[in-house]
Amino acid sequence: MAVVEPVNRASTAKIAVMRQSDDRPKRATIFDVADEAKVSRGTVSRLLNGERYVSDSAREAIELAIARVGYVRNMAARNLASQRTRAVGLIVHEPHSVFLEDPNIGAILLGTNERLSEDDYQLVCLIIGSDRDSARVADFLRGGFVDGVIIVSAREHDPIALAIGQIGLPAVTVGHPSDVPKIPFVGIDNYTAARDVTSRLRDTGRRRIGMIAAALDRDSGADRLAGFRSAIGDGFDERLVVDFPLYSRETGVAGMKELLAREPDIDGVFAASDAIAAGAIDVLRQAGRSIPGDVGIVGFDDSEWAQRCDPLLSTIRQPADLLGRQAASILLDLVNGTRPEQTGTLLPTEIVWRDSA
């Protein structure tokens, strides 16, 4: 998967830049700093590189000069010297409009950004929507632009996760694809959460409980189905499970129609996300079923969907912003040479019981 750039790109790039350079204000250089501070360029360089043998008076003069001339170190140059950029990549896979549909992505992004900001690290978010993106992002990561990377919504056989192993870049995943065991992860215990909410639904007296599952190629999807299965126990009936690629409202519509066709007497539904539950509720209502009277339904996420459903949705709250913060904390430790004590960190979820079951 190595991406080799065309060898003659640099020369054309140079021409274009030269054409444009007249328009741009000139940036202050290390020479401007040396002039302003009345010291040699070598002295400025020694100070900037953290070396000793710079007198206190020279140091003061240089620091003042840096502020006066507005000098900012070129990060690319600093990167060559220190191998550090103080930037961290966050990779969002966008195989099926996850970015638009997953209610957690935004909160994960903001949590990550907030935590990195505390340590003055810059978050750079990279979107992968195609194989071409995948190859280019891998190249970007190899190129030394970031000190580490967080992968959100990692899937199995994830080419980026596999590439990161080769590159040797510090990395953390949100979620836990089973085939990249060496990368630390943060996540929630989807299995236990799904088991517990299904048990609670069953305890309201439901006898024929179905599940609308999704995203079985992600650990979240597979673990929620496993948790459901465990809660149902010996009575598990494969016919009462339907599965689809996406955690979307459309999945809920199609899934509920299928479940109703297979089992008209269905009286409980575990939807693998709130958006799925919202679609299922619309279908149930059109089919003349009352909620929670005829059918009790529970979702997953406690997203806006849950809070705008009619009736309000019973669901599982996951701490999306904390997932982002925690992933950032672990990555910062890795970047600073500290390995986490455990491979995986699972954050607690919470059942939010409302009116739909």
Add this chain to the structure above:
Amino acid sequence: MAVVEPVNRASTAKIAVMRQSDDRPKRATIFDVADEAKVSRGTVSRLLNGERYVSDSAREAIELAIARVGYVRNMAARNLASQRTRAVGLIVHEPHSVFLEDPNIGAILLGTNERLSEDDYQLVCLIIGSDRDSARVADFLRGGFVDGVIIVSAREHDPIALAIGQIGLPAVTVGHPSDVPKIPFVGIDNYTAARDVTSRLRDTGRRRIGMIAAALDRDSGADRLAGFRSAIGDGFDERLVVDFPLYSRETGVAGMKELLAREPDIDGVFAASDAIAAGAIDVLRQAGRSIPGDVGIVGFDDSEWAQRCDPLLSTIRQPADLLGRQAASILLDLVNGTRPEQTGTLLPTEIVWRDSA
């Protein structure tokens, strides 16, 4: 606003990296390429820098060697040489959870990513949630990490937009803050769209039309109010306009309560976003008003909110993905030294007339 980094950071960074380096696979260097190709390091370097005087046989041997040893040029090094990174920043301001609430952001991001990908440019998304973020992002932009920048949801007095002028970085804004006139922008004609949809609402026979406005510090918010005012004309009544900071459902709830208190006979509402309209509809229904019987209501965006309202919302569709694509196209031109012929590009919107008015 210049951000000067602590001068002794590089040395501590070096120590941490050294501690970690044993764990990492070694990356192929230019020396490995030279060994493999059986040419001098200088020859490899000349080829990589696009210089002439490399024989065809040496060129072939080097290209083969690059592929064999898996050599990837260090982008930071390339950056120093060519002043190009082939990366573009996209800045999302996050002053009030825009990221989570604005239905257009995701589509703009994806459209931008798709267009940049076609030219093998890497999109790096930067989130600004605090003044600290602002300063750090400005530093990042000065640091030469990106060849240009797209600013989404720019506001007036935007510190980043102002900093970009100083840095001389190619830039495009989505939306059009009035105080950064020199940066090309793409947007929609909020004024005309708001005027047209309000006129259509009035033409259904409404006499007392109010507006729930938002985000008057952004051009989108201010222009939608101006368009509304123009459509109402001489009958404009200030009391029938309420405004709030955010395009949120909560704004719709608070705004509609206020409008009903001021004018119980209100029979039409222009909500500055679909989310606002959704909140307003809930309040109207609780107050015993039928929609569109007693009150006709229109929104803006044609987001999921519009498609999930009951009744389905009449609204304005804006081409969010095209805004992203177009902004990327203009920026790529700028990066390549071509100035756009016009300063601003306005993309067409469309009235989507459904059941709420």
